[in-house]
Amino acid sequence: MKGNFLSFVKKESLHILRDKRTMLVVMLIPVVLMVLFGFAISTEVNNINVAVVAPGRTDGVEDAVNRLVANDYFTFKGYISQEQIDSKLRSGEVGAVVCFTSDYDRRVAQVEAGIQSSPVIQVVVDAANVNTAGAATAYLQGVLLGSASQQAMFESRMLFNPQMKSAYNFVPGIMGLIFILVCAMMTSVSIVREREVGTMEVLLVSPVRPVKIIFAKMIPYFVISCIVLTSTLLLARFLLGVPMSGGVSGIVAISLLYLVLALSLGLLVSTIAKTQVAALLVSAVVMMMPILMLSGMLFPIENLPKFFQEVSHIVPARWYIDAIRKMMIQGVPLIAVWKDFVILLGMTIVLITVSLKKFNDKLE
Amino acid sequence: MSAIEIHNLSKSFGKVKALDSVSLSVERGELFGLIGPDGAGKSTLFRLLTTLLNPDDGSASVDGYDIVKDYLSIRSRVGYMPGRFSLYPDLSVEENLNFFAALFGVTVEESYDLIAPIYSQIEPFRTRRAGKLSGGMKQKLALSCALIHRPSVLFLDEPTTGVDAVSRSEFWDMLAGLKERGITILVSTPYMDEASRCDRIALCNEGHILGIDTPQNIVEKFDSPLYAVRADNMFTLLESSREVQGVVECYPFGEVHHLVASNDFDVKHYKEALNHIENLTITPTQPTIEDMFIKLMKR
Numbered sequence: 001m002k003g004n005f006l007s008f009v010k011k012e013s014l015h016i017l018r019d020k021r022t023m024l025v026v027m028l029i030p031v032v033l034m035v036l037f038g039f040a041i042s043t044e045v046n047n048i049n050v051a052v053v054a055p056g057r058t059d060g061v062e063d064a065v066n067r068l069v070a071n072d073y074f075t076f077k078g079y080i081s082q083e084q085i086d087s088k089l090r091s092g093e094v095g096a097v098v099c100f101t102s103d104y105d106r107r108v109a110q111v112e113a114g115i116q117s118s119p120v121i122q123v124v125v126d127a128a129n130v131n132t133a134g135a136a137t138a139y140l141q142g143v144l145l146g147s148a149s150q151q152a153m154f155e156s157r158m159l160f161n162p163q164m165k166s167a168y169n170f171v172p173g174i175m176g177l178i179f180i181l182v183c184a185m186m187t188s189v190s191i192v193r194e195r196e197v198g199t200m201e202v203l204l205v206s207p208v209r210p211v212k213i214i215f216a217k218m219i220p221y222f223v224i225s226c227i228v229l230t231s232t233l234l235l236a237r238f239l240l241g242v243p244m245s246g247g248v249s250g251i252v253a254i255s256l257l258y259l260v261l262a263l264s265l266g267l268l269v270s271t272i273a274k275t276q277v278a279a280l281l282v283s284a285v286v287m288m289m290p291i292l293m294l295s296g297m298l299f300p301i302e303n304l305p306k307f308f309q310e311v312s313h314i315v316p317a318r319w320y321i322d323a324i325r326k327m328m329i330q331g332v333p334l335i336a337v338w339k340d341f342v343i344l345l346g347m348t349i350v351l352i353t354v355s356l357k358k359f360n361d362k363l364e
Numbered sequence: 365m366s367a368i369e370i371h372n373l374s375k376s377f378g379k380v381k382a383l384d385s386v387s388l389s390v391e392r393g394e395l396f397g398l399i400g401p402d403g404a405g406k407s408t409l410f411r412l413l414t415t416l417l418n419p420d421d422g423s424a425s426v427d428g429y430d431i432v433k434d435y436l437s438i439r440s441r442v443g444y445m446p447g448r449f450s451l452y453p454d455l456s457v458e459e460n461l462n463f464f465a466a467l468f469g470v471t472v473e474e475s476y477d478l479i480a481p482i483y484s485q486i487e488p489f490r491t492r493r494a495g496k497l498s499g500g501m502k503q504k505l506a507l508s509c510a511l512i513h514r515p516s517v518l519f520l521d522e523p524t525t526g527v528d529a530v531s532r533s534e535f536w537d538m539l540a541g542l543k544e545r546g547i548t549i550l551v552s553t554p555y556m557d558e559a560s561r562c563d564r565i566a567l568c569n570e571g572h573i574l575g576i577d578t579p580q581n582i583v584e585k586f587d588s589p590l591y592a593v594r595a596d597n598m599f600t601l602l603e604s605s606r607e608v609q610g611v612v613e614c615y616p617f618g619e620v621h622h623l624v625a626s627n628d629f630d631v632k633h634y635k636e637a638l639n640h641i642e643n644l645t646i647t648p649t650q651p652t653i654e655d656m657f658i659k660l661m662k663r
Binding site: 004007008011014015018019197198199201202203204205206207208362363364 | 411414415416417418436439440442444446448449450451452454455459462463464466467468469509510
């Protein structure tokens with residue numbers, strides 16, 4: 001019976017290999033998403049034009065401006081007068097203007113001597129894009145307040161992702177999304193297709209238990225997912241420079257668990273949906289939307305309304321993305337995300353049990 | 365013991381009664397035809413017998429196994445060809461056959477002698493995708509796949525629907541060949557003319573069986589006088605004929621209309637009544653299964 005199982009796997013692989021368009025889409029989507037989110041859709045600060053207003057160009061001011069000039073993220077556009085601030089920002093010539101007080105050096109010296117002082121630098125930012133503005137302000141502070149004693153006046157420090165690279169943030173989200181897409185959506189559609197086309201009828205009138213056929217169906221999709229996992233990790237590491245300091249093996253381990261979970265989710269969808277279109281819709285509405293909205297991929301879970309925060313607990317991607325984020329960016333080992341792992345494992349067991357129980361070897 | 369035994373089998377889908385207390389039995393090695401229009405319940409009966417559905421009421425056995433209790437045993441010993449093409453269009457002829465062989469744990473070589481008369485006709489195209497085959501070739505491939513595990517009972521649900529006349533005739537020749545090898549065959553068809561190729565037939569309509577017998581006996585039971593009528597204007601002829609006294613029934617039948625008469629029907633009187641119709645001819649004719657079917661249906 002073992003050879004017989006292999007021939008099921010072979011048949012399923014042939015279906016996939018002959019559907020070149022789908023194959024291409026599945027292989028390309030992760031790459032496109034990674035590049036898109038990694039580079040194009042970027043909330044990080046890059047190439048901000050900065051002008052400076054400085055009534056007295058003292059040594060301290062020069063120092064600060066030099067630090068600005070030397071920084072890759074900002075382009076120094078020269079000194080301007082106070083009256084020009086509004087027009088320069090409005091015309092879009094500059095994204096931010098840094099204003100120094102005329103007694104800048106003296107007040108900085110006071111601060112260094114431990115005496116309280118009012119602000120010495122004002123940053124005026126074009127906040128038409130809130131994300132950029134926020135990030136630019138925060139980063140300008142870091143650059144301008146050079147010395148340690150000055151920095152002590154501020155609390156904000158960016159850990160783990162000091163440049164606030166958005167790719168770091170998106171990679172785990174993309175992984176959470178893409179595996180659901182490949183495993184859950186494609187398997188459910190392929191099972192439902194057999195039912196819709198009528199081949200399921202013939203398959204059922206045979207000595208082979210349908211569960212076995214289903215498992216044979218999942219294997220090629222699992223292999224594809226593993227290829228996607230590999231390419232995603234390679235892209236993340238070498239193209240986007242995500243550190244993954246916690247070790248790749250942990251990331252792979254929890255990803256494999258997530259793949260199995262996605263496959264059983266697909267199986268469950270296939271027991272509910274009657275047509276391929278329905279399977280696609282169920283996958284899109286029941287799986288895609290929650291992943292995008294409730295998994296912390298796009299919006300932090302803490303910012304969600306209380307009700308949706310509760311709902312997010314049952315979204316598997318939430319736990320997966322959380323774990324991947326910790327392991328990839330914070331660099332913690334697998335053991336540190338044991339809670340996510342256990343929750344995912346529990347969900348997988350429940351899903352497999354329910355979907356196998358629901359899977360009927362009759363037509364109704 | 366019979367190959368198929370059915371006792372008062374009923375099955376409903378919501379409010380629709382697809383099968384209403386159907387009973388019949390098929391002998392071993394018999395080529396048995398279910399004849400009836402779409403919606404007669406033929407496919408439902410096939411799905412019940414192949415254990416794809418559970419009956420609401422009644423019982424049935426295939427090859428001695430109960431369709432509810434022993435459904436797994438039945439599944440490994442019957443061959444089933446559903447009404448619509450149920451192979452993989454993106455796999456080649458050969459890949460389809462190999463897959464179905466693997467499904468039943470056999471090899472194509474082991475069963476080659478059984479499928480050879482059918483499969484050899486499509487073997488030259490074995491690398492062609494099944495979806496690209498003609499209707500007749502698709503049926504041959506589907507039949508080969510259904511036979512790959514040497515089933516004792518073969519269920520063929522409308523195998524000749526959508527197939528050209530020559531291929532249909534060839535297909536029935538193949539079934540006759542399989543019958544020679546002792547395989548029990550239950551076949552359904554909406555084509556009345558194919559009924560004569562069966563050993564026995566059951567006429568079914570709207571979930572009921574109207575009659576079971578050999579094709580010949582069924583025809584012989586037709587006891588009313590039957591005429592074929594024709595004229596230049598066939599539609600007027602149909603309408604007017606129904607008005608004439610002694611005409612029980614008049615319906616289109618291919619090129620002519622068939623006219624079922626009562627015993628007091630008089631040809632002369634008929635011609636006089638319809639003297640306004642040009643080129644009217646009326647000749648006695650032999651009843652067919654279709655005539656019997658229409659008669660039973662009206663009852």
